[in-house]
Amino acid sequence: MKKLNWNLAYAFALILVILGCSDKSSEKSESDNLLALVNSSSNSASSQGSSMNSLAALPTSTPSDVFLVGAAKTDITGPFVQSSTGYNSPGDQMSGLAMRLFSRAFVVERPGGSRVAIVTNDMLHMYQSVKVGVVKKLQADGYGSAFNNDNVVIFATHDHSAPSNISWYTLFNLFNGVIGFDKVHYNIVVNGTAAAIESAYNARKQARIKFATGTLSGATNNRSSAAYNWNIDKDNFAKNTDETVSLLRFEGTDGSPIGLINWFGVHGTSLGITNRRAHGDNKGYASYLVESTKGNGFIAAFPQTAVGDVSPNQPNPTDITKAFLRPNDIDPSLDPLENPIVHGTKQGAKALEIYDSASSVLTGSIGYRHSHVVWNNKIAVDQNYIGTYSMPWDTNSGNTTCVATIGGGFLAGDEEGAPVDFAKEGDIRNNFVLQNGVWVKQNYSLTNASGAAQILGYLWPLAQIALNSSKYEGCDKEKFTLLPVGEVDSFWFPNPQVPFVPVVLPLQILSIGNTAILTFPFELTTMASRRLRAKVGTTLANGGYSNMVIAGMANAYAQYLATREEYSAQNFEGGFTAYGPWSNAALIQEFDRIAGDLVAGRSTNAGPTPPDLSSQQFIQTWLSQNGIVNDGGNFGTVLTDANASYNKAKDTVSVRFQGSHPRVVQDKKLDGSLSSYYDPNTYTYLEIQKKNGSSWTTVATDNDPYTAYDWVRTGGDLSPTSEVTITWLIRNQQPGTYRVVYNGLAKQFWVFFWTYAKFTGISKEFVLQ
Known part of the structure; x- marks a missing residue:
């Protein structure tokens, strides 16, 4: 049963907190020394450097199918009591531990050539703060010559049973059971992630890599099928979720197993919103299953692909808009702790099956391209990347991304058990109606709603004035602009410094032989991912890249990203598509630019460096501040x-x-x-x-x-x-x-x-x- 645990008072208290409590660069607190622990290490930089020097005997030239590969994992279990749950549910706190959380790292290098680090963390989101901190830690430990921002990717498994409070951005530390930033948790994650990369680097040995794909049926359901059905190309696909599994198999040239990376898109929501224990959820259990089965230090990572509208749970047979059913809802003999086991076993078993049958050996070089893109800058989207995927009231020119905002559609919640349930999904949206041959926008008014949403409607005009949010409505089109979060533009902040969400976002392509891995910070919906694959896949194929992995939740977090039509529906996912109706087209366009650079062998525009906000964490959790x-x-x-x-x-x-x-x-x-x-x-x-x-x-x-x-x-x-x-x-x-x-x-x-x-x-x- 979907839980309603937000009340109206909290919703507006949250608005007031956002108005009055931004991260302030002028404030000084304990956070002045936030990275002191990050810059320290259990091993000194000199000792780490000697470890690196001991690897000088590694070959610099080998056959084209031989790489240098190392794998390692470290414990990154953060504070799991009196901390926020992974459901961003205000007032709900974690109070236990069911399974530990880990960082799993693979370092892959072409002898004499380039290297990449591919890391997967059991986390809710991959925050930009973590990526910046990890790169800093690697530099402090003497690994700066081996790793930098461009050749390291860090994924989050999107585990909703992992503690939070480690973003540098206000929004992600406010929609929580505990308000504020937790420096202890942050340092545990950063130190642990860097240690996993360093250990993997020091464990490199000659290895071969195989790529394989498979299909995992019956493990996922689309939790937003009503919005999916708005897609004009929905009939081109047999399923409304992508059941593709993509896997890299790593083994020493002597045949010794090293590990695997298994990409599959599904939310980490096997445990519900009432769960109060830290747990790796279904992907954490899949890793546990495979690593226990293989033994001998085998490392199994399970990052995400398209996850935005994909649930491991089953629709309620009486009504698909009701809360989805977890295994213990269907079989009362199961304990909720067994839900991740049921779902994780499906992923783990399929990964073992694909691993055993993998036969396509990768050959060639390693490459990477990385670009920071300012989405708030209203990226002009070329019509070639929009194509026919538009609404009748759209124009064929002047289409751009928008300043980041949150739409009222999120107030409907979702079928996983989101902590809001103020309306029916799709109700809170602006409409376009045809009048005398002209499309006219009709703005939604919460005063036309009922219940809690109606009360919110009476108060919203005052908040809209305070937040100066009406200026975003034109770009946002169908989205009822509730909260502008990409910039602080109101009389409350005459000289804004920091937005509430990151707006300088990383896009990255890694290549190993003929395999290209596209990494990005969004929760892409199934169809958004398919369109990205279709367009950019063609560009990559021209360069000989026949394998392509869509890999989300990487290097930062920027909420959902839906197709143009799904955005128009303004379900939960559309309401949280921050950068407007052309976000999917913009993502395809920017990745096509980076893919073109990779294929042509030219450098990529790096874009602006995101700000380091480690010294600006004025709002801290009580325990972080007081002990x-x-x-x-x-x-x-x-x-x-x-x-x-x-x-x-x-x-x-x-x-x-x-x-x-x-x-x-x-x-x-x-x-x-x-x-x-x-x-x-x-x-x-x-x-x-x-x-x-x-x-x-x-x-x-x-x-x-x-x-x-x-x-x-x-x-x-x-x-x-x-x-x-x-x-x-x-x-x-x-x-x-x-x-x-x-x-x-x-x-x-x-x-x-x-x-x-x-x-x-x-x-x-x-x-x-």
């Missing part, structure tokens, strides 16, 4: 113990302990002192242990897909006491004697300084039978 409240209690005490026995096939074990704040461990790991208490490389909040004679063997940790760690503050927000509940879903485990172990670290204030206490809680023994 952890003093822990208290008899740590590790078992408050609710396990039962004496359980069914080994279907029961659930739950044990509750007196706990401490889990962020203590993350803080200590980040500052390098966790090793005084635990091994940072093996630390786990929980263990499920099996008895073997007089000893115990750990059979599951906090990264196991069937375990969960839940934390709750007891006694009020500022109370020092908290409790931890550890859950284990028993699914066909071996019979025997088991126990649950909780590993903690408490932070306490003693006289004039902080002290830290390591502790362990252990449940009683129980039997699986």
Whole structure:
């Protein structure tokens, strides 16, 4: 059932916050030292440099089918309690951990030639702040000669169960359960991502790369089929989602497996909006499945393709506009924790199948082209890139992108369980009507709506004056302009410095042999992706690039991008297509320019460098600003113990302990002192242990897909006491004697300084039978 957890007061409070709380370059705070941790490293630049020098023996000339490839992954699990959920739902906070989040990196190099780093992070969005920070970190660690902005791509899996609050832009840190920027989380992600790239670089060895494609049917549904049906070319395709899987297989020249990258478009929404645990969702589980199956350090990354209107969940058979059904909705015997397993297994199994059958060996060189494009500058779109994909009221000239705005259509929410549900999708839009042979625009008025949307309509004219948003309506056409976010142009800000969203956006093409990978920061809809492929694919084919991967959610985040017709429908995705009705045509045009440069062997216009806003994060989360409240209690005490026995096939074990704040461990790991208490490389909040004679063997940790760690503050927000509940879903485990172990670290204030206490809680023994 779709959840309505935004109220009208919050919607307008959000507008007021946006009006009064932009990121201010003149403010000074703790964020002045934001990148201090980013510029530090667990290994000094000199030691990293010596690691690089030790690779001098690597070949500089090999046969055309031999590359240098390295792969690695690092843990980037950020603060997972008292942090924002991945659904950007105001007031909703994370409070647990179900699976850890990782950065998976592949470095691919042509001996004596170019190299690229292809990274996939278990994250909601890939923010520009992360890309800038990672490149800075690589430079600080001595890898600046190997990597730069142009040859590194970082994808986000679009995991809606990952914590947020690490963008440099106001909008993405306001539509959250917790308002503000979290520097601890940011540094964990940046340091971890850079470390994955560095480890992959240092692990390079001679390898071959194979490219393969396949079809994964029955794993996706179009969540915006009503808007999709506006596309004039919809009948040219059998499905309204793209079921294509594209895969790169990496293996040493000696036949040793290295890893795979598997592109497939589907939202990371297997876990719903009520989920409060950090989890890799379906793509995180797919990686876990493949890596567990292959073993021996195999790395499996699952980035996105066209994801904008693609859901892993199933339409409600009674009404496709209602909330989609997750596996546990269809089969009540399933726990919600098993939803990502159901969906992720489909992707993981198909990836293994394609990996095993891959036979097309890549040969040749490696290349890359990167260009920053200012979308707010109203990019003039050539009619050749619009073609027949227009509405009857459009003109054949003067078509441009628009200043970024959010349309009222988003207030309808979506079928995944978005935290808004003020109207029916497609209702909040401007219409064009034919009067006396002339198309006339009729602006939507929220006063014509009903319920909460009607109340919003009475107040909107005042906000529109304050935001000076009426000036955007002409360019926005069907979009009812609700919030201008691409520039701060109102009497509240006579000298605006920073917009609420990034407007200098990265477009990038990587090439490995005859395979071209197009990377961009948008959530493309299925049909928008198909049109991009058709046009730019022709240009690339002229240069011998016969394989093409459409790879989204890369290097920055710029919301949705729908086709011209889908934009006109103004469903949720159209309302969040920030840069106006010609966004799809503009994207195709700009990529065709970059593809033409790649084919011709000429350089690409780099465009303007996006601003580094690390010192302008005035609004910070409470914990980022103030730190952890003093822990208290008899740590590790078992408050609710396990039962004496359980069914080994279907029961659930739950044990509750007196706990401490889990962020203590993350803080200590980040500052390098966790090793005084635990091994940072093996630390786990929980263990499920099996008895073997007089000893115990750990059979599951906090990264196991069937375990969960839940934390709750007891006694009020500022109370020092908290409790931890550890859950284990028993699914066909071996019979025997088991126990649950909780590993903690408490932070306490003693006289004039902080002290830290390591502790362990252990449940009683129980039997699986």
